[in-house]
Amino acid sequence: DADVxxxxxxxxxxxxxxxMLECSQTKGHDRMYWYRQDPGLGLRLIYYSxxxxxxxxxxxxxxxxxxxxxxxxxxLSLESAIPNQTALYFCATSDPGQGPETQYFGPGTRLLVx
Amino acid sequence: xxxxxxSPEALRLQEGESSSLNCSYTVSGLRGLFWYRQDPGKGPEFLxxxxxxxxxxEKERLKAxxxxxxxxxxxxxxxxxxxxxxxxxxxxxxxTSYGKLTFGQxxxxxxxx
Numbered sequence: 001d002a003d004v005x006x007x008x009x010x011x012x013x014x015x016x017x018x019x020m021l022e023c024s025q026t027k028g029h030d031r032m033y034w035y036r037q038d039p040g041l042g043l044r045l046i047y048y049s050x051x052x053x054x055x056x057x058x059x060x061x062x063x064x065x066x067x068x069x070x071x072x073x074x075x076l077s078l079e080s081a082i083p084n085q086t087a088l089y090f091c092a093t094s095d096p097g098q099g100p101e102t103q104y105f106g107p108g109t110r111l112l113v114x
Numbered sequence: 115x116x117x118x119x120x121s122p123e124a125l126r127l128q129e130g131e132s133s134s135l136n137c138s139y140t141v142s143g144l145r146g147l148f149w150y151r152q153d154p155g156k157g158p159e160f161l162x163x164x165x166x167x168x169x170x171x172e173k174e175r176l177k178a179x180x181x182x183x184x185x186x187x188x189x190x191x192x193x194x195x196x197x198x199x200x201x202x203x204x205x206x207x208x209x210t211s212y213g214k215l216t217f218g219q220x221x222x223x224x225x226x227x
Contacts, residue, residue: 004157031213043158043201043217090157094213100146100165100205101213105157 003027004106006091012112013081021076021109023091032074033092033103034058034066036085043090049074081113116141120202120218127192127225135187135221137202145207147185148215149178152199161200192225199223 004025013019023032034046045058047066055066063085067075078085088110092103119138127133139147146165150158162171164180171178175196177188187200199222203215 040219042219043203043215045214088155096213100148100163102146102148102160102163103213103215104160105150107157108155110155 002107004091004093004104006089006106006109008109009107010110012114014114015082017081019078019081019111021089021091021111023074023076023106025072025091025093025106027093027095027104028071029093029095029104030071031094031096031101032068033094034064034074034076035090035092036060037088037090037108046076046089078111078113081111083113086111086113116204116206116216118202118204118216118218120200120221122221123219124222125224127189127223129193129225129227130191132188132190132192134189135200135223137185137187137218138183139185139202139204140183141204141206141216143207145205145213147180148203148205149185149187150201150203152201152220154199158201189223192223194225194227197223197225 007022033048035043037043049055049068052068065077090108091106094101094103117140121136149161152158162178167182169180175190179186199220201220202218
């Protein structure tokens, strides 16, 4: 079974709708991240969480919110979806340590906002 | 501000034709440089971590090297299944309290039979 899972894998929604993307992990990592990927813009950080009570904005958090329900679960919500939020969304996890902190990514959710 | 530039944007090789991908970076103290492979429609898959100039790591046909300003991903005798986008990312040692990654745009590698 995959260590980091995301649901749904694909989603089509309409402008103005509220949607939630979910991420679960079995790696036992404390830190979790949400990224979006757009052609030509690379991966950009939306939100990150150190633990259930510690949530922080990334570089592009406007229009998004998150919830850390448990160590293993981190959800991303689009309160009122707009077409320029059409993108690939990835969840990632990491475990802090002394040296480099490797992030492990989920399979992604492809979101289309009409 | 940390920056990562990858070149070329796209690379087309014949099977067996060795080549290298480049990742140039500027960072305020390198905690780590990461290489990921990404297949279409999938999440980035971790390949290597490097953190010390002169360090090298190998995995099958791939070898990653690191200097103080850039990293190379060498592909020896590639096969069609090596076709993917290869992403480079850096992690800064200072200024942030988390493992923030700054990604490059990626190099799209296509290996023809």
